[in-house]
Amino acid sequence: MTTHAGRYAFRIGPTGMLGALGLLLLLFVAVAGPVIWGADASHLNVAAAQQGPSAQHLLGTDSLGRDMFARVMSGARLSLVLAVLATALGSAAGVLLGAFPTVLGRRGRRAWESVMNTAIAFPALLLALCVATVAGVGAKGAVWALGIASAPNFARLTYTLASSVSGSDYVLAARILGVSRPRLMLRHVLPNIAEPLIVTTTLQVGGMLIALSGLSFIGLGVQPPSYDWGRLLNENLNRIYTAPAAALAPGVAIVIAGLVFTALGESATALVRADAPPARLGRFGGAPRxxxxxxxxxxxxxxxxxxxxxxxxxxxxxxxxxxxxxxxxxxxxxxxxxxxxxxxxxxxxxxxxxxxxxxxxxxxxxxxxxxxxxxxxxxxxxxxxxxxxxxxxxxxxxxxxxxTAVVFQDPLSSFNPALKMGRQLTEASEVHLGLPHAQAIRLAQDRLHQVRVPSPALRMAQYPHELSGGMRQRAMIAMGLMGEPExxxxxxxxxxxxxxxxxxxxxxxxxxxxxxxxxxxxxxxxxxxxxxxxxxxxxxxxxxxxxxxxxxxxxxxxxxxxxxxxxxxxxHMGSDRNQPLAxxxxxxxxxxxxxxxxxxxxxxxxxxxxxxxxxxxxxxxxxxxxxxxxxxxxxxxxxxxxxxxxxxxx
Known part of the structure; x- marks a missing residue:
């Protein structure tokens, strides 16, 4: 499968196709599982307890006669929902903890690094067990435990990525403009590191699913009468030799789901790498020196x-x-x-x-x-x-x-690649002159016209990489003229x-x-x-x-x-061509x-x-x-x- 993004193309390979099909299957089971198999999963039949696989019960039954296949299918919803919630909690906390220090001063960053280094040095599994014990045994406590335990590593990744962006010309210029720290982080830092963070989050779901199943398996996660794959594995593991299908089915489901999310993450990594050039190259390519x-x-x-x-x-x-x-x-x-x-x-x-x-x-x-x-x-x-x-x-x-207006050497790196030109041009007049957004847009169009950029309204709706090198430099000059430069x-x-x-x-x-x-x-x-x-x-x-x-x-x-x-x-024109350059x-x-x-x-x-x-x-x-x-x-x-x-x- 080939998808085009402007001039660039990327190919989704077999791994990506399998991951996509697996995700569709997991979503179907999570949504439809309790509806289709919920009744059989909760139906008690003591007379049929601990039976082996049969035409009526594909994976056999548990100690109370409930159909194991139906329970595995029904347990998919809670397993996946808890994994997504724990990942969302850990990634959200990690992004906030990792991105905000990049807009702080030198002392603030040093203090943050000391705290994060200490948190990362603490074993994540031990931290998760401690939090699960404090938060209380159950699904809620397990989600909080794994979310908090995964946040430091996610914060370190975010901080590393954000640090490479925080020194960019457009971030430095935004600081001088007086852009607030939350706005600086949300508008200028996070959009430019979103792709690798999304990839990491996708990979994290599979690992979080396994970790949550592990907590349920040792009795710190989901509690009866609710059940997820980890709980089902705990209840039937003692039958591994007498009824292996019932004992291994929840574990197989965990492994398959983990592989699906890993395949999706790897495919997303390839897509991001293939789609990276538009954010770095001009519409007409790099201008020659x-x-x-x-x-x-x-x-x-x-x-x-x-x-x-x-x-x-x-x-x-x-x-x-x-x-x-x-x-x-x-x-x-x-x-x-x-x-x-x-x-x-x-x-x-x-x-x-x-x-x-x-x-x-x-x-x-x-x-x-x-x-x-x-x-x-x-x-x-x-x-x-x-x-x-x-x-x-x-x-x-x-x-x-x-x-004071600054026209930087490389406008492609000086403009924020994640924002359209209009948002960047209007920021200075909105912050310092207090102009309403509509009036700031009109002023930006006037400034683009002043520096001889054709079709200002069209250019303001484009991203920096869609402009030629000369147009970007003119737009950079127009940005300086948005204020009242002396x-x-x-x-x-x-x-x-x-x-x-x-x-x-x-x-x-x-x-x-x-x-x-x-x-x-x-x-x-x-x-x-x-x-x-x-x-x-x-x-x-x-x-x-x-x-x-x-x-x-x-x-x-x-x-x-x-x-x-x-x-x-x-x-110069009078230079002797037979002589080497001075x-x-x-x-x-x-x-x-x-x-x-x-x-x-x-x-x-x-x-x-x-x-x-x-x-x-x-x-x-x-x-x-x-x-x-x-x-x-x-x-x-x-x-x-x-x-x-x-x-x-x-």
């Missing part, structure tokens, strides 16, 4: 707006001496070191550098999205003139969630897009900057993309700013050797391997003993800031160099 930088444009209106001057208004962002520290095996690891950056309203600033330079962590620290156990410190941190650290929690969430942080928004879509996204950010006067802080490893959009470029290396320079001066000639090397490594020798230092002097000294052709022994300060020099003991003089612009003639602020 660009091989060349997009050709810079003059801007949406064909003109290059002037960079805001010092008296153009208040600052959108002021950060002084920003540091990000993570605990390491031999001490703290300083991934961002003393970053000072001011961005005026309406200004577009780019942060460039190699992988591991700290540019993304700097942006995430500004947005309040540095994951635990990272620690952010700053002598000064202001967004739109307000310090997030001095605000109450609701005001801080509004500042970071509404007045600062837009774009974390490599063009990395996974082809050059044509790259150009569209860059022009779109420039247009939004002109329309809203929101400052743009763009992070990229591609210096040519940054120079096509930004007024100013900040170059980072090893967690430290090495140069802060306006685009015109950058193209005329940067002062820091690292900036020069980055600029030289960008191919590269920077060596590799960036790891945070635990930072030298005592300039971090770039081991790779710098101009390094001296002073560079290797002393860290250069970031000082103003010729209209720029540069951290170098031997800054290079600016060169004159070469009219034949297309790098200098085509690149410029959008």
């Amino acid at each position: 660009p091989t060349a930088a997009p050709r810079p444009q003059a801007g949406p209106a064909g003109q290059k707006p002037a960079m805001p001057t010092a008296d153009a208004g208040a600052y959108a962002l002021r950060v002084h001496d920003l540091s990000v520290v993570f605990p390491g095996p031999v001490g703290p690891v300083h991934t961002v070191r003393g970053v000072t950056l001011d961005v005026r309203r309406g200004e577009r600033v780019g942060i460039v550098g190699e992988s591991g330079s700290g540019k993304t962590l700097t942006a995430m620290a500004i947005a309040g999205l540095v994951p635990e156990p990272g620690r952010v410190t700053a002598a000064r941190m202001e967004i739109a003139g307000r310090d997030p650290g001095t605000l109450r929690a609701p005001e801080r969430r509004r500042l970071l969630g509404s007045m 600062l837009i942080i774009a974390d490599e928004p063009t990395t996974a897009l082809d050059v044509t879509v790259q150009e569209q996204i860059v022009r779109l950010l420039g247009q939004i900057n002109q329309d809203t006067n929101a400052a743009v802080l763009m992070i990229s490893h591609d210096i040519s993309v940054v120079t096509s959009l930004c007024h100013r470029v900040v170059v980072m290396y090893a967690g430290h700013i090495v140069e802060d320079i306006d685009v015109a001066s950058l193209l005329a000639g940067p002062a820091h050797p690292y900036t020069q090397a980055l600029l030289a490594s960008v191919p 590269t920077i020798p060596g590799r960036p230092p790891q945070p635990l391997e930072l030298p005592g002097g300039c971090a770039f000294a081991p790779r710098c052709p101009f390094a001296s003993d002073t560079c290797r022994s002393r860290q250069p300060p970031l000082q103003a020099r010729d209209g720029r800031r540069v951290a170098c003991w031997h800054p290079r003089p600016p060169r004159a612009a070469d009219p034949t160099d297309t790098t200098t003639t085509t690149a410029g602020p959008a």
Whole structure:
């Protein structure tokens, strides 16, 4: 049997077919058994007691002359109902216990882990026996006992799955938006781990059926006059040698039912694995990584707006001496070191550098999205003139969630794959602006139209994987515009897009900057993309700013050797195809391997003993800031160099 889900297909094998047929048979027996065989199962006939199999009694009779076949068929309902109830109790408690700690703080998670580790270390069977004794002998006590005993292991599984989701970009963004913890858990965490939990629950029913039958067999489960398969096994086991059919029939029923649920669970596992790709791949497949930088444009209106001057208004962002520290095996690891950056309203600033330079962590620290156990410190941190650290929690969430927009690098992983686009776009305006749902939908459609997404109503009814890479990135920008952003942080928004879509996204950010006067802080490893959009470029290396320079001066000639090397490594139309591409020798230092002097000294052709022994300060020099003991003089612009003639602020 083949079933299609979009572009993907999965096949239900023989095991799945047998499991499905077995489940139908069990459901029929559970529903119809007491109706069809109930009278024979309860009819007493002492004269026919303990008879062997016959045409009248297929499995013989018990000590009171009741038909064993009828009792096995009638006992199916109680056996299956109790197994499902115990599984539901254990899984529900386990899901709640396992998912909620993922939205707690670091201390809350540690406390939960200690309690759960202790509970898991306690033998489940012993725990079930203790609870059954306390709760009381009987079906109710058995269900509670097995439900409570199975909850810790289910909680551990849920916690492991939820932990892989809780660090996702969309969960971090929802926290900053101020989404409540129950809503965060129910909307953003649980839907994304539902499939493996359902599979595990299906498998658990078979095990729970066997466990419940075991409790009934030893006298702690179902009590007379009620009976389940375990009780029937207990009553007839002493006849194993004289009437084996009557003694073994309840056990065979238990084994068959357990195998049915195991087959269903295994088949469900295969279905989940086969159906997984739609949640991870775009509708048109993964977009190829660009091989060349997009050709810079003059801007949406064909003109290059002037960079805001010092008296153009208040600052959108002021950060002084920003540091990000993570605990390491031999001490703290300083991934961002003393970053000072001011961005005026309406200004577009780019942060460039190699992988591991700290540019993304700097942006995430500004947005309040540095994951635990990272620690952010700053002598000064202001967004739109307000310090997030001095605000109450609701005001801080509004500042970071509404007045700060973050455009993540990979929108497919940044959007919640289990929610439609409309639900995700409207969340910010509903939480912070207090808009009714209908008005939030209209605002979301307007924002999608603003970022040039065709058919906004249709797109809002789709899931993230149904949109192309360019549309997802536009939708991510639209989500940032759902509030009232003073600062837009774009974390490599063009990395996974082809050059044509790259150009569209860059022009779109420039247009939004002109329309809203929101400052743009763009992070990229591609210096040519940054120079096509930004007024100013900040170059980072090893967690430290090495140069802060306006685009015109950058193209005329940067002062820091690292900036020069980055600029030289960008191919342009005048590059000699017979020569290999320019590269920077060596590799960036790891945070635990930072030298005592300039971090770039081991790779710098101009390094001296002073560079290797002393860290250069970031000082103003010729209209720029540069951290170098031997800054290079600016060169004159070469009219034949297309790098200098085509690149410029959008």
